[in-house]
Amino acid sequence: MTATAGDGTVAKALDVLDLVAGFGHPVRFSDLLDHSPYPKATLYRLLQTLVAQRMLSFDADRSTYTMGLRLVRLAHAAWEQSALAPIARPHLDDLSAKVGETVHLAQMDHAQVLYVDKRNARDPIPMYSQAGKVGPAYCTGVGKAMLAYLPEADLPGILSQQSWHPFTAKTITSAAAMAQDLATTRARGFAFDNEEHEPGIICVAVPILSSGGAVLGALSVTSTTARTNLSALADLAPLISSIARTIGQETTDWRFPEQAVQPNRKRA
Structure with missing residues (x-):
């Protein structure tokens, strides 16, 4: 910018x-x-x-x-105070141990995706994503999971900032096609990356929402077409969604703690 x-x-x-x-x-x-x-x-x-x-x-x-x-030093303070990573860390560890595949935690940075944490698979595979890297929103699972749950009024502006570059033959390259994909994502509750950013790389992703429904980030499990498929990844969606809900609630509680109501004291 x-x-x-x-x-x-x-x-x-x-x-x-x-x-x-x-x-x-x-x-x-x-x-x-x-x-x-x-x-x-x-x-x-x-x-x-x-x-x-x-x-x-x-x-x-x-x-x-x-x-x-x-x-x-400032970046470290921002990481601790603003990123989901400190709150999500134990939950990412738990998810990683259960699925054995690559786990991503991401947040929206303007119209792009910022990867804020990552757990490698037991059998690591090379891919673009790394903690601290920025990637496109329109062709990544975490990006589409967040886009699908943004306020309807905000979505056209975000989509207008996408490059629609065809990274692979399966990349969605128009706002109209993306709108249909996002509607499907909302209906089923999770997003796919079907080799849309990198050939052979597939993932399932869910949004991390606050208790009020605001998009805080996204959580995904990523693998390759050489060892799994979208149907098998979809079977993991309930587990990922449950962990995402926990992260969302804990983040909400941390950012917006309820103010304790002090009872009125009688004057002596």
């Missing part, structure tokens, strides 16, 4: 943080400039400010920028 007119310096600085993080490795100024919407002088000034505030680190010997330790 790029800062728009009127967003100010803070938004531009966040754009630069996103840019540095997107490279996934130490990056030189020239590479940042090639991908930045800002003029050379503006980019340099923003980088200097971020380094001074320890949000970025600059290696003078290699002339590269990386994420700073202050940002790491």
Whole structure:
């Protein structure tokens, strides 16, 4: 997301943080400039400010920028206070032990999916997802599970931000087709990824909802067509849904604890 007119310096600085993080490795100024919407002088000034505030680190010997330790500390605090991961951790461990397949925990980040935690299968398989990575919502099980339960008024805006890139021959590539798929997801209570993001990778996913029905995230079990099928994964939906409901309730209780009502005391 790029800062728009009127967003100010803070938004531009966040754009630069996103840019540095997107490279996934130490990056030189020239590479940042090639991908930045800002003029050379503006980019340099923003980088200097971020380094001074320890949000970025600059290696003078290699002339590269990386994420700073202050940002790491803030990210850890955000993880503990905002992500579902700390609350869901024991439940992911339990689900992983029971099914033996890859387990994903995700949340919606604007119109994309943010993987916040993962448990590998007993026999691990290579795939795109990793904790901290962002992926598309329209062609992942966790993404479709969350999209299906968003407020109806919010869905068109989210769908308009999807790229509809055909990652595989089975990728859904239009908002109209996605709307039909999401209606089916709501009717049965869970979503499928039928090799829509990666060939050979399939999953079943359910939403994690608050006690009021708000989408908090999604939980999935992922495998390959080499060792299972969608029907077998669908059989796991009741177990996954039960665990998702527990995570949703515990998250609701943690975020919105009921205020104890103090009885009126009589004056002495």
